[in-house]
Amino acid sequence: MSELLASFERLLDTAGGDALMPALDVAGFLDALRELPLREIEPLLRALGRRAIDAPVAEAMAARAVPAPSRALLAVIATAEMAGIGERLLDMSIEHANTREQFGRPIGKFQAIQQQLAVMAEQVMMTRIAAQTSCAHGLEPPLAAAAVAKSAASSAAPTIAGIAHAVHGAIGITREFPLHRFTARLHALRMSHGSESYWNRLLGSARLQADAQNSLDFVRSI
Amino acid sequence: MFDALQLASIPAEDEALRPKVRALIAEHVLQRPITDRVRSWMGVDAAFSRALAEAGLLGLTVPAAYGGGGRGPFARYVVVEELLAAGAPVGLHWIADRQSALLILGFGTQAQKQLYLPRICRGEIFFCIGMSEPGAGSDLASVRSRAERTEQGWRLTGQKIWTTSAHLCDYMIALVRTSGAPGDRQQGLSQLIVDLRAPGVAIRGIEDATGHRDFNEVFFDGVELPADALLGTEGAGWAQVNAELAFERSGPERIWASAVLLDGWIAHLKRSGAGEARVERVGALTTQLAALRTLSIALTARLAAGERPLTEASLYKDLGTSFEQAIPVAIADDLGSHPDEPVAPELRAALVEALALAPTYSLRGGTREILRGIIARGLGLR
Numbered sequence: 001m002s003e004l005l006a007s008f009e010r011l012l013d014t015a016g017g018d019a020l021m022p023a024l025d026v027a028g029f030l031d032a033l034r035e036l037p038l039r040e041i042e043p044l045l046r047a048l049g050r051r052a053i054d055a056p057v058a059e060a061m062a063a064r065a066v067p068a069p070s071r072a073l074l075a076v077i078a079t080a081e082m083a084g085i086g087e088r089l090l091d092m093s094i095e096h097a098n099t100r101e102q103f104g105r106p107i108g109k110f111q112a113i114q115q116q117l118a119v120m121a122e123q124v125m126m127t128r129i130a131a132q133t134s135c136a137h138g139l140e141p142p143l144a145a146a147a148v149a150k151s152a153a154s155s156a157a158p159t160i161a162g163i164a165h166a167v168h169g170a171i172g173i174t175r176e177f178p179l180h181r182f183t184a185r186l187h188a189l190r191m192s193h194g195s196e197s198y199w200n201r202l203l204g205s206a207r208l209q210a211d212a213q214n215s216l217d218f219v220r221s222i
Numbered sequence: 223m224f225d226a227l228q229l230a231s232i233p234a235e236d237e238a239l240r241p242k243v244r245a246l247i248a249e250h251v252l253q254r255p256i257t258d259r260v261r262s263w264m265g266v267d268a269a270f271s272r273a274l275a276e277a278g279l280l281g282l283t284v285p286a287a288y289g290g291g292g293r294g295p296f297a298r299y300v301v302v303e304e305l306l307a308a309g310a311p312v313g314l315h316w317i318a319d320r321q322s323a324l325l326i327l328g329f330g331t332q333a334q335k336q337l338y339l340p341r342i343c344r345g346e347i348f349f350c351i352g353m354s355e356p357g358a359g360s361d362l363a364s365v366r367s368r369a370e371r372t373e374q375g376w377r378l379t380g381q382k383i384w385t386t387s388a389h390l391c392d393y394m395i396a397l398v399r400t401s402g403a404p405g406d407r408q409q410g411l412s413q414l415i416v417d418l419r420a421p422g423v424a425i426r427g428i429e430d431a432t433g434h435r436d437f438n439e440v441f442f443d444g445v446e447l448p449a450d451a452l453l454g455t456e457g458a459g460w461a462q463v464n465a466e467l468a469f470e471r472s473g474p475e476r477i478w479a480s481a482v483l484l485d486g487w488i489a490h491l492k493r494s495g496a497g498e499a500r501v502e503r504v505g506a507l508t509t510q511l512a513a514l515r516t517l518s519i520a521l522t523a524r525l526a527a528g529e530r531p532l533t534e535a536s537l538y539k540d541l542g543t544s545f546e547q548a549i550p551v552a553i554a555d556d557l558g559s560h561p562d563e564p565v566a567p568e569l570r571a572a573l574v575e576a577l578a579l580a581p582t583y584s585l586r587g588g589t590r591e592i593l594r595g596i597i598a599r600g601l602g603l604r
């Protein structure tokens with residue numbers, strides 16, 4: 001883990017609530033995107049997701065780096081946060097499956113639970129690679145690249161949130177247990193800056209207008 | 223767990239292979255009907271396989287000393303994605319190129335490597351996979367075919383099933399029992415290279431739902447094989463077959479099976495017109511394809527680094543085959559939702575073919591449920 005990420009995470013874990021934004025500002029993190037490429041900030045965005053931070057940290061970073069961040073950029077940034085949320089939800093779900101016992105054994109020993117968690121891991125992996133790919137485009141991502149990323153992440157979100165809740169059972173919807181914060185944030189980000197259908201329409205019309213020889217040519221051009 | 227999966231791109235020298243492959247595709251593939259091209263993996267064309275070999279595009283990852291290209295996984299990646307995206311008939315050389323050659327390279331003796339590899343790279347001999355038996359599907363360790371030692375080598379008795387292209391192949395790499403009893407499970411298994419023309423081998427085609435005879439039953443009735451039919455170490459068959467399955471599962475090819483149908487449908491939409499729902503559907507499939515392709519490139523980079531990312535490969539195969547299966551389902555709904563619109567008969571026929579083929583994508587090479595079990599183990603649940 002990089003030094004930058006480590007100090008960012010330390011700050012996230014100590015400064016809570018209203019103190020967070022000012023603390024990040026003083027430490028220079030809100031200017032991070034002005035100084036470093038988005039590709040290198042992507043792990044920080046995931047770190048926000050892993051904590052389900054509601055404050056608009058990522059948006060503030062973008063606004064400092066470009067005068068009027070495009071919807072494509074905001075969608076890419078949201079994708080990275082969603083990847084972080086997905087990682088955390090998967091970890092929580094595996095942890096719960098290995099500790100919660102029913103019928104005399106951890107529920108993670110039941111094949112039905114295992115198969116659901118495998119599906120969840122697939123969707124988290126998709127979100128993760130979508131985040132990394134799109135963040136590599138920097139602060140002016142092409143529309144098509146943003147479309148691929150945000151569509152993949154937003155399509156994955158309901159499956160990820162749904163399985164996390166299914167595996168946790170009733171405890172997962174209590175106010176006290178933190179799961180709902182992550183799934184609510186994931187659902188919110190799914191809608192922000194264009195849900196999957198928004199981006200699918202955009203990419204679909206690009207595909208239908210392109211004179212690519214085949215789908216391989218088209219996706220290679222994104 | 224996904225930290226090791228890093229964004230990667232295809233090296234320029236491998237990208238440079240595309241024009242060569244495309245020239246062959248233009249010459250041999252594009253004029254074939256789309257009903258034919260949706261069957262890419264099952265497509266058989268010896269002249270095409272040989273043309274690929276002559277162009278140096280078979281056995282790309284086999285060392286040059288054995289007649290191969292001596293290149294890394296990305297060279298094969300580029301060639302394979304071009305071939306599959308165009309629906310080229312790759313069935314004949316497919317297994318040898320993807321797994322048998324690597325297996326022989328990894329476990330064979332010097333003599334075996336010299337005997338088989340150059341001919342594989344020249345497109346002269348073809349291999350099939352002898353794993354499944356009537357009683358051994360997902361539970362592969364329960365194979366019953368048995369080879370006994372003789373003075374000259376081995377005597378093989380038993381049966382394989384679902385052996386794709388056995389009737390067209392020269393050799394099978396078979397997983398058989400060489401000691402102990404079926405109850406011993408993973409112990410006592412070995413891999414043999416079986417000459418399919420040896421006396422006592424009988425091959426009977428099995429007709430599939432679409433009327434094709436791609437897979438077979440293969441019977442061994444006291445087949446006498448030489449001592450050097452043994453591949454690798456006697457008794458190490460289980461470990462070897464798992465290495466072979468890793469080659470089979472981690473390839474880049476898990477997203478293209480329905481691509482020809484997808485492109486046929488997109489051409490149809492360009493002619494017939496597409497409202498919002500259709501545009502959105504095209505976008506949904508295309509975004510998935512693009513995201514999956516980056517995933518497959520990231521995975522291939524791990525292979526190129528000499529790693530064996532078993533869990534990630536299983537995650538990818540399950541995602542990829544689900545996507546391949548979703549395409550015909552989506553297209554059927556779309557065409558059915560425009561009942562008054564004329565559809566070219568060959569697009570309709572290709573759709574019927576693809577719907578019939580799609581279930582196999584998540585069966586061969588290990589079923590969806592078995593893959594998810596492997597993933598669960600990787601996640602620390604088993």
Ligand SMILES: Cc1cc2nc3c(=O)[nH]c(=O)nc-3n(C[C@H](O)[C@H](O)[C@H](O)COP(=O)(O)OP(=O)(O)OC[C@H]3O[C@@H](n4cnc5c(N)ncnc54)[C@H](O)[C@@H]3O)c2cc1C
Pocket residue numbers: 350351352353354355358359360361383384385386387437582585586587588589590591592
């Ligand atoms: C087109 C095609 C080509 C093939 N080509 C070859 C070939 O060339 N060579 C070769 O050796 N084989 C080949 N196969 C066979 C293939 O490997 C097997 O079909 C596969 O391993 C599954 O075995 P089975 O069909 O006997 O199904 P089964 O093992 O009977 O499975 C049936 C169902 O039960 C499920 N199941 C089984 N065990 C478990 C478990 N422990 N937990 C949960 N669910 C379980 C499966 O997931 C599946 O849903 C081919 C298959 C197809 C469809």
